[in-house]
Amino acid sequence: MKELVFENIVCGYGDTMVLRGVSGRVAPGRVLGVLGRNGVGKTTLLRALAGFLPLAGGQVQWAGRDLRGVAPHRRLAQGIAYAPQEEVVFAELSVQENLWLHLPERQGDRYAALLAQFPRLAERMGQRAGSLSGGERKLLSFTRTLGLRADLSLMDEPTEGVQPENIERMAALLRQRCDEAGAAFIVVEQNLSFLMSVADDVLVLDHGDCVLQGAVSTLAREALEAHLVV
Ligand SMILES: Nc1ncnc2c1ncn2[C@@H]1O[C@H](COP(=O)(O)OP(=O)(O)OP(=O)(O)O)[C@@H](O)[C@H]1O
Ligand SMILES: [Mg+2]
Numbered sequence: 531m532k533e534l535v536f537e538n539i540v541c542g543y544g545d546t547m548v549l550r551g552v553s554g555r556v557a558p559g560r561v562l563g564v565l566g567r568n569g570v571g572k573t574t575l576l577r578a579l580a581g582f583l584p585l586a587g588g589q590v591q592w593a594g595r596d597l598r599g600v601a602p603h604r605r606l607a608q609g610i611a612y613a614p615q616e617e618v619v620f621a622e623l624s625v626q627e628n629l630w631l632h633l634p635e636r637q638g639d640r641y642a643a644l645l646a647q648f649p650r651l652a653e654r655m656g657q658r659a660g661s662l663s664g665g666e667r668k669l670l671s672f673t674r675t676l677g678l679r680a681d682l683s684l685m686d687e688p689t690e691g692v693q694p695e696n697i698e699r700m701a702a703l704l705r706q707r708c709d710e711a712g713a714a715f716i717v718v719e720q721n722l723s724f725l726m727s728v729a730d731d732v733l734v735l736d737h738g739d740c741v742l743q744g745a746v747s748t749l750a751r752e753a754l755e756a757h758l759v760v
Contacts, residue, residue, distance in 0.1 A: 532593040532609060532681045533557045534579070534714070540587030541578045547586060548574045550738040556682065556731075558712040561704070563719060563729030563746070567758060570735045572718040573615050576684045579716065580612035581605045592682075606632070609681035613688060615718070618671035621660030625651065628659045629674050644673045647699045665691035672700055676707060682714045689721045701727045722754060 535555040542548040548571045556562040564572050577583045579590060581602040590597040592608060602612065619628050630636055645652040651669055654662065659670060672688045689697045705728055707713040719725040725732070726746055734742035734757045742749070742757060 531558060532714070534590070534592050534610075534682055534716075536579060536588065536590045538588035539575065539578055539585060539590070541574060541583050541585050543583075548738050549578070549735075551588065552733075552735065552738070552740050553588075554731075554733050554740070554743065556714045556716055558681070558714050559708045560730045561708060561715045561717060561728050563717050563725040563732040564735065565719065565722070565725065565732055565754060565758065566735035571738045572735055573686055575735070576612065576614075576686050576716065576718060580610065580614075580684055582612075606678075606680070611675050611678045611680035611683045613671045613675040613683065613685045615686035615690070619659040619662070619667045619674075621658065623659055624656055625659050625662070625670060626655040628670055629677060632674070632678060640679075641673065641677050644676055644703065647703060648673065648696060663691070665693060665696075668692050669696060669700075676703060679711070680713065682716070684716050686718045687720060688717065689719065689724050697721065697724055700724075704728050720758070722751065722758065726751065726754075 533555060537553045538551045539549050540547055540551055552575060554562060564575060566572050578585060581600055592610065629641055648669055651673065662670060668688060668690055669692055675683050675685065689700060701724055704715060717728065729746050731745050732749060733740055736757060
């Protein structure tokens, strides 16, 4: 079974440790939501899991194998995709080129169902991705990541700047990938409604520590909100 398990992750930049022993797991068909105020280490956690930051402590296992030292592109080949918070698209390439960049062959139907949900994106296939709005670029990044059909996708604030009706469609598509294909996701979000509509479990970070963790069904919205207000 392709489960991701991370234990006591310690990680940071230079001498500054941002994560101070964070643990969690995500099984096939499930969504782990990661919440927390600005600057608490959410992006750092995803970077570490994607292989862009070395661990100072702890370990990450994927399908029972230690991922230590495995480069990001090797992790992608093993079924772990990553949609970063910033620089989500290649601005000089067209929307279409952005979608197909990471795929060895162009199977025509790969994006058809996804683009049917986002007609405005579909209309802009020939445009430079850099001409899209911030929210549209997020949508492009989301579409590309789902199109990779990875076993596990790490998504950093996918709904930032996206229109509400498209956020609902993103939630439906994401759940569909879990429920029909058994895909797993770790989703960092500030949008609590979106997160609660897609996540099975949540992990709340505060200053590099996990301060709350559990199944969404057992956690009150107020308890989660309390960790987000400044
Ligand atoms: N490249 C870097 N070099 C040094 N410090 C960094 C770097 N990137 C992030 N940090 C610091 O690490 C801490 C955690 O940052 P991180 O981006 O993981 O937070 P976040 O929870 O994703 O925040 P946000 O909600 O704003 O996206 C912050 O104090 C930040 O300033
Ligand atoms: Mg972040």
